[in-house]
Amino acid sequence: MASIAPTSETKCLLKLIVNERAVSVAAPPAQRLSRVLREQLGLTGTKVGCDAGDCGACTVLLDGEAVCACLVAVGQVENHAITTIEGLKSRPPLFDRLQAAFLRHGAAQCGACTPGMLISATALLERNASPSEADVMDALGGVLCRCTGYRKIIDAVLDANSECAGSSRPAAGASVGQRLVRLDGKHKVDGTEIYGADEMPAGALGLRVIRCPYDRARFRFGNLEKFVAAHTGVEAILTSKDVPGEDCYGVIPRFADQPVFAHEEARHRGEAVAAIVGEADVIEDLDPANFPVCWEELPAMRTIDEALAPGAPRIHPHRPDNVLTRGRVVRGNVEQALAVADAVVEGEFETGFVEHACIEPEAGFARRVGDQIEIQACTQSPYMDRADIAKLLGIPAEAVRVIPTAVGGGFGTKLDLSVQPFLALAAWRLQRPVRMVYSRIESMTCTTKRHPARMRCRAGASKDGKLLALDFAADFNTGAYSSWGPTVAARVPVHASGPYSVPHYRALTRAIHTNIVPAGAFRGFGVPQMAIAQEQLYDDLAIRLGIDPLEFRIVNALDNQTPTVTGQIMGEGVGIRACFEALRSKWIAARAEAVEFNARASGPIRHGVGVAGMWYGCGNTSLPNPSTVRIGLKRDGRIALHQGAVDIGQGSNTIVAQICADALCAPVDCFDLISGDTSITPDCGKTSASRQTFVTGKAAHMAGKELRRSILRLAGSHEDAAIEFGGGTLTIREGGKQSSFSLRDLPLDQYGYVLTAEQTFDPPTSALDENGQGRPYAVYGFGAHMAEIAIDVELGTVRVLKIVAAHDVGRAINPTLIEGQIEGGVAQGLGMALMEEFFPGKGENLHDYLIPTAGDIPPVESILIEDPSWIGPFGAKGIGEQAVIPTAPAILNAIHHATGVRMRRIPATPDRIREAILAHVSSDTGAARG
Ligand code: FES
Ligand code: FES
Secondary structure, eight states: OOOOOOOOOOOEEEEEEETTEEEEEEEOTTSBHHHIIIIITOOTTSOOSOSSSSSOTTEEEETTEEEEGGGSBGGGGTTSEEEOGGGGGGSTTHHHHHHHHHHHHTOOSSOSSHHHHHHHHHHHHHHOSSOOHHHHHHHHTTSOOSSSOSHHHHHHHHTTTSOOOOOOOOOTTOOTTSOOOOTTOHHHHHTOOOBTTTOOOTTOEEEEEEEOSSSSEEEEEOOHHHHHHHSTTEEEEEOGGGOOSOOOBOSSGGGOOBOSSOSSEEOSTTOEEEEEEEEHHHHHHOOGGGSOEEEEEOOOOOSHHHHHSTTOOOSSTTSGGGEEEEEEEEESOHHHHHHHOSEEEEEEEEEOBBOOOOSSOOEEEEEEETTEEEEEEOOSOHHHHHHHHHHHHTSOGGGEEEEEOBOSOOTTGGGSOSSHHHHHHHHHHHOSOEEEEOOHHHHHHHSOBBOOEEEEEEEEEOTTSOEEEEEEEEEEEEESSOTTHHHHHHHHHHHTTOSBOOSEEEEEEEEEEOSSOOBOOOSSTTHHHHHHHHHHHHHHHHHHHTOOHHHHHHHHBOOTTSOOTTSOOOOSOOOHHHHHHHHHHHHHHHHHHHHHHHHHOOSSEEEEEEEEEEEEEOSSSSSOOOEEEEEEEOTTSOEEEEEOOOOSSSOHHHHHHHHHHHHHTOOGGGEEEEESOTTTSOOOOOSOTTOIIIIIHHHHHHHHHHHHHHHHHHHTOOTTOEEEEETTEEEEEETTEEEEEESTTSOOOTTSSSEEEEEEEOOOOOOOOTTSOSOOOSOEEEEEEEEEEEEETTTTEEEEEEEEEEEEOSSOSSHHHHHHHHHHHHHHHHHHHHTOOBBTTBOOSTTTSOOOOGGGOOOEEEEEEOOOOSSSGGGOOOOTTGGGTTHHHHHHHHHHHHHSOOOOEESOOHHHHHHHHHHHHHHHHHHHHO
16 A cells, blocks of 8 residues: 555544444544544554554554554545554453563563554464464564564464463562563553653644755755744744754763754754744644755765865864764784784774664653743653753753653664754743654654774784784764764774783774764664674684684683773673683584585575674763662652663663662562653663663662661661561561551651662773773673574575574573563664665665564574672673674674675675675685686
């Protein structure tokens, strides 16, 4: 079915049967069914991710068949039965069991795809009660998920018929280590979770941003007043003149350089120059082509080479050579070490832009409440948003309230402001609520991407396989504004050694401005790109030395006493060797099977097995990184847990509560979660850099301990006493004695609690010196992936057969949620290795930009290693970013194992693989002739 453009055609009264109820709606017959369901009937469980039939988030049942509601014209379905997720509750027991299975298996992370998945699964199970795995993959194939890697969703659907007794909550002090069902899971599986686009305040105005259509252009507005006067319902046009405060924002204050609206010249395609605000339906139907602006296209620099060319114009006048920033870590004497090495290898590697492709496009609303502005939108960093909005409006930070909605996938891109400045400016000035939702195209055009990287490296080792030196240099295309470019440039040199001992080391990086949409944070801050180069290079080195690639890594793996390339000695908690060793028996068997398969192969299919390792520092690099958690004992005996860490699907709402519960020695069921609102939760920093389990978890651990001490002090009891919470009474058991006291009449403190504990944790790090020496992170996570692949050497296509992922997580607070992170990371790593590349200005949709579907994902075996960190809560380390890093290099090393071809331009798409194979064959032939 073709997609439908918004229309202003005449409304008709249409009769629909929605969730077994007859309803009438007034809408143009060509209106999208998804829009009618959401905006007229309030059934916001049906999500919209693309409005083009690509993502499946809008899936509903139409006469029992799963269809994309965004592709169905409402006029076509008069008197047909439509079922949304809200209506599935009338289908017990199937739906109840399916929901329970999704929760039990951890199949919903951010939850944005979950309604579409549940609807598709229901359609399948109603026609086939015992589907095979292939049936399930087929049924879910039209719904995209960016978080889970699909395996847990498939398992949940296959398990939906089992009569499970339901999970019992662990006893006091026994939550950590349990596969606790996500505490915030219910809303994700019943369609009541509220995302950025789901709140529609009565009378809210709409807002449309006018964006630059060129990579670089000067512009001049026509008569804006006349435009407003000519369009009934348009209230205002906002431009840079309407920013009352300092018109310059950015996630790293020292590098802030981005205006809300460009002034006279736009630096990248999609940059905002103005916004039209007015009645929502008027804004919806406006044709932006009629907006009075004249463009003068200017020469633009899209590539690193163009930006670095002698005489290239500066994109920012104060940044010579278009270099935003540099990173540097140097140790020992690289040249000397390479000169004496028995084997030296070198290579150049290049990776492209990668799009986050969150299923939920950016959305939210803002309203003015007296002298305060409230912004309710999807974000990973409410306090950072608050600071920038205050600066833009020229008001104190306390006058800005940020209330994060549920986040339908973030992966780093929702660390940056998107809709918030436009909404805040409009609502502040017009004193009415203002709402906006990015279209998929708008989201892909103007939000941040993974940095493309160009990397050159040389590595040397002695003949016994000991790494001697690595020389690494990388340039990152950081686009027109700084965003997280400085973080990428700083983090990569610290990590470019990989999790190995490298005594002589030089890693130099640059973030280069171009006239491209800004590159920002994307799961790993540059480390996944770097690992593609470094892990392939080390494979070459092992092969050159005739050493098994896994054993080469084990020989060189960091240990507790070996200094890292920044001179840091961890002392404990370095679990990388254990990760590699956990793969050894599987590696030996899989490599032998692949070799045997290839020896027998008569057709074009070859098998290969590759391995890669990773390490990743948890939290900010050598910068303060605090989280503050407050907990309060209520008069009813329950515990209020104020934690501002935004759960973007990774599970911090559950994990932080598990940690706090065990520190307090209370059942997790006693907790009331109060999350993410700058007016009521203390600052837990941003959700990024794998820091929430470690940093916020630690603050929650400390707060739990403190509250426990306060309670026991109040009761006059010893620190070993047991506390029983509940029913407005505390019961203390100690040395065979028991005493109780009522909380009901006790006075309340300033926070409204009987007792409050608030604790801040900031990981101990140190600044790096001019050679990058110091202690950049307090804790690192470690991991190793093994990839088994089948490759068609004639077509260049790769199928990943299996991934084994071993991760040292310190302490597995919730194994189900950790496996979910690993499987989701594997899926993104697979996409990065084989299919995902974003070309600015082309294919800004989920039809042309391919992300893995359920059919692309192999079985993933997760192995959890627990080598406790010295300082994490119960020894825990982060896992979010870690999980994505080793997948791509493991797959690329497997391609080399199967074919002898080293992929240097990533993603390794079939055309590139085929080209590399042909070049390899012809160089072999040439060598043979020579
Ligand atoms: S919103 Fe309908 S398929 Fe994406
Ligand atoms: S859980 Fe599927 S998109 Fe987030």
